[in-house]
Structure formats: structure tokens, C-alpha cells
Amino acid sequence: MKSKQIKIALRNCGHIDPEDLSDYIARDGYKALSTTLSGSRETVVQTIIKSGLRGRGGGGFPTGKKWELAAAVKGDKKYVICNADEGDPGAFMDRSVLEGDPHSVLEAMAVCGYAIGADEGYIYIRAEYPLAIKRLKIAMAQAKEAGLLGQNILGTGFNFEIGLKYGAGAFVCGEETALIKSMEGNRGEPIMKPPYPAQKGFMGKPTNVNNVETFANIPAIINKGADWFASIGTEGSKGTKVFALAGKVKNVGLVEVPMGTTLRELIFDIGGGIVGGKKFKAAQTGGPSGGCLTEKHLDTPIDYESLKAAGSMMGSGGLIVMDEDNCMPAVAQFYLDFTVEESCGKCVPCREGNKVLYQILNKITHGNGTLEDLKKLKDLSEIIKSTSLCGLGQTAPNPVLSTLNNFYDEYYEHVVEKKCRAKVCRALIKYIIIPDKCVGCGACKRACPAEAISGEIKQKHLIDQDKCIKCGACYQKCKFNAIIIE
Amino acid sequence: MKQLKNFGEFESLRQELKVKEAENEKKVRIYIAMATCSIASGSAKVLEYFKEEMPKQPVEFVIKPTGCLGLCHSEPTVEVVLPGSGPVVFGKVDTKRAKLIIDEYIKNGKLIDGVIEEN
Amino acid sequence: MACAIKEKEIKEKVAEICKEFNNDPKELIAILHKSQNHFGFLPKEVQTAIAETIHIPASKVYGVITFYSYFTMEPKGKYPISICMGTACYVKGAEKVLKEFEKQLEIKNGQTTPDGKFSMNTLRCIGACGLAPVIMIGEKVYGSVKPEEVAKIIKEYE
Ligand SMILES: Cc1cc2nc3c(=O)[nH]c(=O)nc-3n(C[C@H](O)[C@H](O)[C@H](O)COP(=O)(O)O)c2cc1C
Ligand code: SF4
Ligand code: SF4
Ligand code: FES
Numbered sequence: 001m002k003s004k005q006i007k008i009a010l011r012n013c014g015h016i017d018p019e020d021l022s023d024y025i026a027r028d029g030y031k032a033l034s035t036t037l038s039g040s041r042e043t044v045v046q047t048i049i050k051s052g053l054r055g056r057g058g059g060g061f062p063t064g065k066k067w068e069l070a071a072a073v074k075g076d077k078k079y080v081i082c083n084a085d086e087g088d089p090g091a092f093m094d095r096s097v098l099e100g101d102p103h104s105v106l107e108a109m110a111v112c113g114y115a116i117g118a119d120e121g122y123i124y125i126r127a128e129y130p131l132a133i134k135r136l137k138i139a140m141a142q143a144k145e146a147g148l149l150g151q152n153i154l155g156t157g158f159n160f161e162i163g164l165k166y167g168a169g170a171f172v173c174g175e176e177t178a179l180i181k182s183m184e185g186n187r188g189e190p191i192m193k194p195p196y197p198a199q200k201g202f203m204g205k206p207t208n209v210n211n212v213e214t215f216a217n218i219p220a221i222i223n224k225g226a227d228w229f230a231s232i233g234t235e236g237s238k239g240t241k242v243f244a245l246a247g248k249v250k251n252v253g254l255v256e257v258p259m260g261t262t263l264r265e266l267i268f269d270i271g272g273g274i275v276g277g278k279k280f281k282a283a284q285t286g287g288p289s290g291g292c293l294t295e296k297h298l299d300t301p302i303d304y305e306s307l308k309a310a311g312s313m314m315g316s317g318g319l320i321v322m323d324e325d326n327c328m329p330a331v332a333q334f335y336l337d338f339t340v341e342e343s344c345g346k347c348v349p350c351r352e353g354n355k356v357l358y359q360i361l362n363k364i365t366h367g368n369g370t371l372e373d374l375k376k377l378k379d380l381s382e383i384i385k386s387t388s389l390c391g392l393g394q395t396a397p398n399p400v401l402s403t404l405n406n407f408y409d410e411y412y413e414h415v416v417e418k419k420c421r422a423k424v425c426r427a428l429i430k431y432i433i434i435p436d437k438c439v440g441c442g443a444c445k446r447a448c449p450a451e452a453i454s455g456e457i458k459q460k461h462l463i464d465q466d467k468c469i470k471c472g473a474c475y476q477k478c479k480f481n482a483i484i485i486e
Numbered sequence: 487m488k489q490l491k492n493f494g495e496f497e498s499l500r501q502e503l504k505v506k507e508a509e510n511e512k513k514v515r516i517y518i519a520m521a522t523c524s525i526a527s528g529s530a531k532v533l534e535y536f537k538e539e540m541p542k543q544p545v546e547f548v549i550k551p552t553g554c555l556g557l558c559h560s561e562p563t564v565e566v567v568l569p570g571s572g573p574v575v576f577g578k579v580d581t582k583r584a585k586l587i588i589d590e591y592i593k594n595g596k597l598i599d600g601v602i603e604e605n
Numbered sequence: 606m607a608c609a610i611k612e613k614e615i616k617e618k619v620a621e622i623c624k625e626f627n628n629d630p631k632e633l634i635a636i637l638h639k640s641q642n643h644f645g646f647l648p649k650e651v652q653t654a655i656a657e658t659i660h661i662p663a664s665k666v667y668g669v670i671t672f673y674s675y676f677t678m679e680p681k682g683k684y685p686i687s688i689c690m691g692t693a694c695y696v697k698g699a700e701k702v703l704k705e706f707e708k709q710l711e712i713k714n715g716q717t718t719p720d721g722k723f724s725m726n727t728l729r730c731i732g733a734c735g736l737a738p739v740i741m742i743g744e745k746v747y748g749s750v751k752p753e754e755v756a757k758i759i760k761e762y763e
Contacts, residue, residue, distance in 0.1 A: 014519060014555035014565065021487060023550070026503035034496055089691030089730035092523075099521045100553015127638060127675055128731055131522050147489040148496075155492040166638055168673030169728070185633035187672040246693035246734040253735055254556025287692065320692050334695050338729070344672070476753075523733040526746035558735020 004270055006232060008240050009056075009093075009216040010256045013100030018135050021142040024103040030148050032222035036111045037156045044115040045071055048218070050226035052238030057083055057174075057211030058289070058315050058391075060237075060304040070116040070198040070208040078118035079207040080109050081183075081197075082215055084125040084132070085167050087174040088287030089338065091318030093242040094212035096254050098125070098132035101216065102139035106162060108218035110149060113160045116208050121160065124179050126167045136164060171288075171342035172392050176209040178344065189344045190390035211316070213242055233259035237303035241314070245271050247321040248278065260301040263293055267321055278323040282406070286315030288335045288342075289395035291402025292328070311402045313395070327424035328407040329414055332399045333361040339396040350393030353384040357400055367427040369415035378404060423485045426470045430486045435460045437482035444474035444483060513546040514592055517565040521554035528580060529562035535581045536564075539588055547592075560602055566591060575602045612650060618643060619654040628659045633669055637676055646680045674728075682717045682724030684762045686710075687741040691730030698752075699738040703727065705752040706740075709759055723762070 007013075016023035024030070036044050049064030070078065082105060086094040098105065109121045125133055140162055143149040151159045165183045172178045173188035180202050182188035201207025217239060221229045230238050237259040243266065246252050250272030257266065263283060267273065274280050282292040285302075291312035293300075300306050304314050322331065336358040345351045360377055363369045381397030388394045404411060413419045420428040433444070433453075440458040452468040455461030463474070463483075475483045490496045518524075518533045533551055540547050557563050560577025566587065567573045576587055577600050590596045622639045626632035636655060641647055647670055656663040670676040688694075688703050707713055710723050717724035733739050736748025740758075747758060 010556065013553040014517060016552060017550045018553050019551070022503050022506075025500055026507040030496070031500065034493055038493060086732075087729075090693040090696075090734050092730070092732035092734055095732040096521060096554055096556060128728065129522075131525070142487065145489070146487040147491065154490060154496055166635060167675075168634055168638065169675035170673050171729070182634065183631075185629075185631040185669070187669055244734060246737065247696040251557070251559045252693075252737075253558040253560075254554070256556075284692070318692065320696055322696060326696060331696075334692070341674075522731070522746075523735050523748075526733050526736060526739075526748055558733075561735065 004261065004265055005256055006240050006258055007256050008220050008229075008232075009097060009213050009242050010100070010254065011220060012104060013096060016101065018100055018102055019138050021103065021139070021146060021148075024101070028223055029103055029219070030107055030143075032219035033107050033110050033114075033148065034154060035222055036114055037154060037158055041071060041115050041117065044111060044222070047222060047226045048115075051221045051229040052226075052233075053214065053217055053221060053229065054237060054304065055211055056213035056217075056241065056316065058286070058313070060314055063210060063214055066198065066208060066210070067112060067115050069196075070118075070206055073199055073206040075117075075206045077120075077203075077205045078116055079202045079205055080112045080116070080118045080121035081176075081179070081202065081207055081209045082109055082121065082123040082212060083174065083176065083179060083209055084123050084129075084212045085174040085179060086126060086129075086212070086316065087171040087342075088289075088316050088318045090246050090320050091244045091287060091316050093244050093254060093317045095129050095132055097212050097216050097242075098129070099135055102132075102135045103143065104219055105212055105215045106136075106139055106143055106149060108215035109162060110153070110160045111218055111222065112208060112210065112215070114158055116206075118206075118208070119159045119161065121162045122165050122183060122202070123162065124165045124167060124173075124183060126169070128169065133164065133166075140164075170344075171338070172344045172390070175390050175392060178390070179209070180207065187344070189346050190392075192389065213317070234301060234303045236305055241302075241317060243317045243319045245319050245321065247283075248275050248323040248326070249273070249321040250275055259303045262299050262301055264298040266302070266319065267298075271321070274321065274323050278325065280321070281324050281326060282322045282328065282331075282403075284312075284320040284322070284331070284399070285318065286313035286395075286398070287318045288338045289313060289391065289398055290315045291398045292322070292331075292406060294406045311405060312398070325422050325424070327365070327420050327422035328403040328410050329361060329364050330420075330422075330424050332403045333358065333365055335399040336361055336396070339392065343392060343396070347387070347389045347393055349384045350388040350396065353380055354393070354396050356380060357384070357397060361400070364411065364414050365420075365425045365427070367414070367418050367425070369411075371412075371415055373415065374404065374408075374411055429470060430465060431463055431468060431470065431472070431475055432484055432486055433461050433463055434482050434484060437480055439480055439482070441480070443477045443479065447473040447477040449473060510548050511567075512569050513548055514569065515567040516540070516547060516549045517552045517567075518549065519554040519557075519561065519563045519565075520551040523558050524554055524561045524563065527561040531581060532562050532564065532579050532584050535584045536588075539585070543588065543593065545592065557602060560600075563602065568592070568595065576600055577602045615644075615650050616654050619651060620658050623655065623658040630659050630661050633659070633661070633666070634673070637666075637670065637673075641676060646677050648678060648680075677726075679724075680717070680721075683722050684724075684742050686723055686725045687731075688714075688725065688727050689729070689731055689733075689737070689739040689741075690727040691734065691737075693730070693734035694738040697737040701752045702738050702740065702750050702755065705755040706759075709755055723759075 053063045054060045173182045178188040178190040197207040242256045343350045445453040450469045452464045564579045565575045652666045656666045
């Protein structure tokens with residue numbers, strides 16, 4: 001099972017001391033910057049275009065094209081921004097790159113600065129990543145001292161300074177226009193595009209925003225050539241993608257695989273399969289904006305297009321594996337809870353619509369849903385998608401739609417049969433004592449906070465379903481496996 | 487590091503560091519993952535242990551704190567490269583296992599349980 | 606009188622922090638981070654002091670604080686307990702851990718115990734998903750937490 005992985009963005013992670021610039025240089029660090037500075041601006045942009053690199057922050061916009069646009073805008077002052085907000089909960093690719101190889105991002109930002117004509121860059125990073133922040137600060141100081149950042153880099157007359165800006169726990173700030181608002185000291189509310197940041201970004205100046213992983217690919221592309229990079233991956237998606245495998249998979253962790261790898265290879269070969277030999281149910285990609293992939297998608301090669309076709313999206317690379325113990329309506333509700341909390345509140349459909357979606361899902365998971373509700377979920381989702389301003393609102397209903405499409409029978413069971421097959425929804429489960437197995441030890445009766453269990457010592461015990469609050473205390477206490485969940 | 491003033495200075499520093507790196511390849515190299523999740527699983531103690539114990543061994547060595555290999559399921563991880571052989575990654579290393587790694591693998595070239603196949 | 610002194614202290618400290626950032630309103634978020642680090646939370650007095658120092662309306666400061674979940678206007682407990690409710694942790698049963706903490710400490714998420722010892726909040730992914738479910742008490746990270754272990758963890762701080 002060797003070598004399904006190809007490490008480009010993670011090439012140095014685990015192999016160098018991130019706090020030592022010499023280590024990075026010994027592994028071809030800053031060589032790409034030196035090559036870049038000895039050539040023309042157009043050459044860099046063309047190399048990136050030719051490599052086929054697309055943005056790894058979620059959208060998948062061709063990076064070279066983006067640089068070309070920013071380079072073409074006239075302006076005496078431009079900015080380069082690295083988006084290190086990594087808001088998708090359950091994803092940690094960017095953190096790993098910043099903690100393991102901070103210089104590669106700094107180097108790439110300087111390359112970008114040269115390409116588009118900017119002399120100042122900022123990294124917008126989550127305050128929740130103190131170690132990454134510390135290592136970035138060390139790296140910035142070292143690069144500056146060595147003359148690889150700052151004024152008159154390598155004697156070429158090119159200047160490039162990098163600063164840090166901190167996020168403060170708002171998911172929507174990962175969206176580029178909101179991020180820029182936040183950097184300017186405001187509430188991070190998205191604004192209409194156009195104008196795009198390339199035209200009018202930070203401080204009203206032309207700005208190029210790229211994701212951490214996107215940047216981490218740049219030095220490797222310049223050192224090894226656009227053709228090399230373009231030879232990896234699929235027709236429309238070149239290179240590799242880092243995924244954060246998490247959830248019910250055995251080998252939780254980061255993996256970097258060529259675009260076009262199948263979900264089966266990711267979860268079962270590299271990921272080692274499902275924990276405890278349980279059955280695979282679904283994998284969520286794209287975080288709260290994405291959807292779930294199911295058994296039937298296991299052999300689909302993963303790239304930007306195929307994921308979209310399957311009703312999900314690439315997103316930033318979080319890949320959450322779920323097994324038979326996860327309840328899909330409850331998962332949808334979990335994501336909606338997230339988006340409701342994170343909506344900036346600017347647009348009504350996103351602010352109010354998602355709340356209603358959440359309430360309907362809540363009704364369903366509490367056993368009060370109707371078939372009518374399922375239809376409402378679908379209709380409302382479509383409206384929210386088409387009428388919200390930014391990507392958050394436009395994608396928030398995706399988890400609902402995708403679970404509805406792929407797991408309609410589970411929704412149906414919740415609303416019609418009032419059953420939760422994963423035994424997650426408390427209102428829909430029952431704790432029952434099997435008389436044959438009960439030895440009458442009384443442990444459950446003592447544990448029950450609601451006094452719902454009756455029975456004398458050494459006699460069969462019984463749970464009064466009307467009194468039971470479904471806390472599961474008895475279930476945990478019974479040593480004889482006499483209590484089951486139905 | 488001193489200020490690099492032109493391409494030439496950068497290139498010669500690069501070559502110098504590459505030579506140094508090549509020299510390191512003759513030594514036992516120990517890479518200890520020190521990312522957020524590694525530290526949360528106790529890697530700082532492991533790093534300290536190696537730093538303390540290795541100087542007592544009759545081998546030349548380098549110890550490097552690094553970022554992570556992405557093997558969250560097995561943190562703390564330690565990668566050991568003996569001169570002339572491929573890298574070996576040990577998972578779930580605590581000071582006890584660190585001692586085993588030194589006694590068995592580094593001194594005698596004998597593998598112990600809990601080696602992670604990187605795929 | 607005591608109150609006036611405290612107010613003076615706050616003003617001086619805030620002025621010092623703001624000055625580090627050149628009293629630049631564009632640095633408001635950085636100023637808030639630094640202030641919260643120092644005071645532990647951002648009460649009204651700190652908010653007005655910041656507004657006055659960098660010459661922006663207090664409503665703007667308030668608006669920014671309430672927008673970002675990282676900022677808090679409530680004092681935290683001596684041992685702030687943060688429970689990760691990111692996706693990886695959720696899928697691995699973080700909700701049960703949360704419920705158990707609520708039960709053991711007899712407070713709800715977001716509250717502080719009457720003796721000021723523990724406070725509880727949830728956060729979204731601290732990037733240690735490999736160890737899900739994850740909780741943090743102060744700076745210390747606990748991985749693979751089971752509901753049965755909650756009582757034992759709390760005991761460590763008693
Ligand atoms: C709600 C929302 C959240 C986002 N969060 C992130 C994020 O955390 N990190 C990121 O790099 N991009 C995020 N993006 C995408 C950015 O808007 C932007 O497209 C990206 O940073 C561009 O970089 P790239 O082209 O290199 O991917 C988000 C977008 C939306 C709509
Ligand atoms: S879609 Fe939602 S998050 Fe985006 S701008 Fe509108 S209200 Fe804010
Ligand atoms: S704990 Fe189990 S065996 Fe004991 S009385 Fe309850 S159901 Fe019966
Ligand atoms: S989801 Fe909890 S640490 Fe990432």
C-alpha cells in the first residue's frame with residue numbers, strides 16, 4: 001500500500017526544523033524566490049498559469065489567472081494576503097503547513113508580490129493557532145535578517161514586507177471580502193463582488209488573496225517546473241490536495257494525494273478503514289458548505305468538478321468520515337447550527353432562512369417532523385442558495401440537500417416511523433431491559449436519576465417509558481448487557 | 487544569519503548548507519514531531535528525553551524538532567534515519583518507547599513494534 | 606474611590622496598548638486581542654476607554670466585539686473549560702462530553718460556576734482533530750475524552 005501519497009505542499013513538514021531558516025534553505029528554500037527575482041514578472045505569472053494550479057481555499061479559481069488580473073491592474077500600492085483563517089471545523093491542513101514549514105508560505109508571498117507588483121503582504125491567521133503564530137513570527141524575523149524579506153531583497157531593489165493580522169473566531173471572515181473588512185478593523189461582513197479584491201481590496205488597493213496551501217505549492221512549482229506539476233492530477237485539477245481525514249476513520253491525520261484519487265483509496269487504503277470494523281456510511285467534504293459522499297461515490301476520482309457533480313465541493317480539504325452510528329438528519333442539523341451561528345446577518349435569507357431550516361431539522365430529530373417538512377426543507381434550501389450574497393449563505397443549505405438526496409430513507413424513518421436507526425436522536429429511542437438477561441442486581445435502578453426503573457433485588461427490572469428521560473445512565477451501568485437501545 | 491546582499495551570496499550559502507546537510511546524512515538523524523497535536527500528546531517530553539540520552543550514546547547524531555507528518559492517529563511520532571538506511575517512523579512514542587528506540591534500533595538496528603508504514 | 610482608581614488603571618493600560626498600535630482604528634481587532642489578554646475579558650469600561658483613545662464611537666467597538674466569538678464581555682472562571690464542537694469532535698461524540706461537564710459542574714455552556722472556579726464554553730476546532738473529542742482547560746489540551754473521564758478531569762483542579 002505504499003506511496004499513494006505525493007507530498008508537494010507538505011514536502012518539508014516533518015523533515016525540517018520550522019524554526020531554523022538554514023534547514024529550509026538546505027532543502028531548496030528561497031531558491032524559487034531567487035529564480036523569480038532574476039527573471040521578469042510575466043515569466044512567473046505564466047509559469048503559474050501553465051502549472052494549472054487552482055486555489056486550495058475552496059473556490060478552486062486558477063491561481064495564475066488571479067495573479068495575472070492583479071498584475072494587470074494599475075496602481076502604485078498593492079497587497080498580497082495569505083488567508084490562514086482555516087474556518088472549516090475539522091480541517092487542519094493550513095495549521096500543519098504553518099507549523100511545519102512557515103518559510104514556504106513567506107517565500108511564495110514574496111514571489112506573488114514580485115509577480116503582481118506588491119511590496120506588502122499580510123497573513124490573516126486565526127487566533128486559535130498560537131503555535132503557528134509563534135513559528136511564523138520567528139520565520140519572518142529570520143528571513144528579514146537574512147535579507148530574504150524586507151527592503152532590497154538580495155540586492156535586487158525589490159522590497160517586500162510581511163505582517164500578521166489576527167482573526168477572532170468568525171467563520172465568515174474566511175471569505176475574502178469579509179477578511180479584508182476584518183483586517184481593516186471592522187465587523188467581518190462580506191460585500192458585493194465586483195469590485196473584486198484584485199481591483200479594490202485592502203485599504204481600497206488592488207489585493208491578491210490566496211490560501212496557505214495554494215501558496216505552499218508555489219515554490220515547488222517554480223523549482224521543478226510547471227510541466228512537472230501539470231503532469232500530476234486530472235484534466236481540470238492539477239497537482240495534489242491535502243486532506244484532513246477525521247471522524248470515524250482509523251488513521252486520522254493529514255494526507256496529500258494526487259487529484260483524481262478515489263474516496264475508497266483515501267478512506268480504506270490510506271485511512272485504514274473505519275474504526276471498530278463498523279460500516280462506512282458517508283464522508284463529508286467541503287465542511288459546512290459541502291455535502292456528503294456515500295458508498296456509490298467511493299470509486300469516483302476526486303477533483304473539483306467531480307465533487308461538484310456529486311452535490312458536494314472540494315472545500316478546503318476537510319474530510320469527515322461517518323459510520324452507521326451517525327444520524328444524517330442530526331448531522332445536517334449540526335452543520336446548520338454552525339451556519340446559523342456564523343451567518344453575519346447581513347442578508348435575510350441567510351439569517352432567517354437558515355434558522356428556519358434548523359428549526360425544521362430540530363423538529364425532525366425530536367420526532368415531530370412530517371412529510372410536509374421534508375418538502376419544505378428542500379424548497380427553502382433552494383431559495384436560500386439563490387438569494388444570499390456570499391458563499392456562506394449560498395452554500396449553507398448544501399448539507400441539508402445532500403443528506404436529503406442521499407439518505408431520504410433515513411429522513412422518512414424519522415418523520416413517518418419515528419425511528420432513528422443510528423440511535424442518536426434521543427426522542428426516538430427507547431431503553432429497554434431484556435428480561436432474559438437481567439439478573440436483578442439493581443445497578444440500573446440506583447443509577448437512574450428519574451426513578452424510572454422499578455424491580456426488587458434479584459427480580460427482573462423494568463423501565464417506565466413515561467418517566468424515562470433517556471439519559472442512558474442505566475445503559476452504562478448494566479454489566480450484563482441486559483439493557484438495549486431500540 | 488548574516489544579511490545576504492546578492493544572488494551570489496545566496497547561492498554560496500545554499501551550497502554550504504547543502505554540504506552540511508550531506509554530512510548530516512552520515513549521522514543518526516532523529517526527527518521529533520512538535521506540532522499542536524504532537525505536543526498535546528506529549529512530544530515535548532520525548533524531545534527532552536532524546537536530547538538528554540543521545541549524548542550518552544557512542545554515535546554521532548542530530549535531533550530536530552519538526553512540524554508533523556500528519557500522522558495524528560499515532561502522535562507523538564519520531565522518525566529515525568540511520569546512516570545508509572531509509573527513514574523509519576515510530577508511533578505513540580513516550581519516554582519508555584524512546585528508550586527502546588535508542589537501545590534496540592539506534593544502537594543495534596533492531597526494529598521494535600509500532601513502526602508506521604507511511605503510505 | 607476604589608472604583609475611580611480602577612478606572613484610572615484601565616485607562617492607562619488601554620492607552621498603553623493603543624499606543625503600541627499607533628492609536629490606529631484599523632488596528633482595533635489587534636487592540637482588542639491584546640486588551641483581552643491583559644484584562645481577561647472586555648467589560649464596558651475597557652470598551653469606552655478604547656473608543657475614547659482611538660477616537661471612534663463606543664458603538665463601533667461594541668459592534669466588533671459582539672461580531673467575533675473570540676471576544677468576551679464576561680469574566681471567565683479561574684479554569685476556563687473549552688469544549689471543541691468542531692465537526693471531527695462532534696462526530697466522535699463531543700456533545701456527550703459537553704453534557705457531562707454541564708451535569709458535573711451544574712452550569713450550562715457559557716456560564717461560570719458561582720465560586721468563579723470553572724467556566725465553560727465551546728469552540729470550533731483547535732486543529733487537534735486527530736485526538737477528537739478534544740477539550741482544553743486553560744492551555745492544557747485533553748484528547749480522546751470520554752464522558753466517564755469528565756469527573757476525574759475536574760478533580761485534577763479541585
Ligand atoms: C464562508 C466562506 C469561508 C471561507 N473560508 C476560507 C478559509 O477559511 N480559508 C481560505 O483559504 N479560504 C476561505 N474561503 C475562500 C476565500 O473567499 C477565497 O476564495 C480564498 O481565500 C482564495 O484563495 P485561493 O484562490 O488560494 O483558494 C471562504 C469562502 C467563504 C464563502
Ligand atoms: S450570505 Fe449570510 S454570511 Fe454571507 S453576507 Fe449574507 S448574511 Fe452574511
Ligand atoms: S443493571 Fe442490568 S442486570 Fe442489573 S437490574 Fe438493571 S438491567 Fe438487570
Ligand atoms: S474538530 Fe475538534 S479539534 Fe478539530
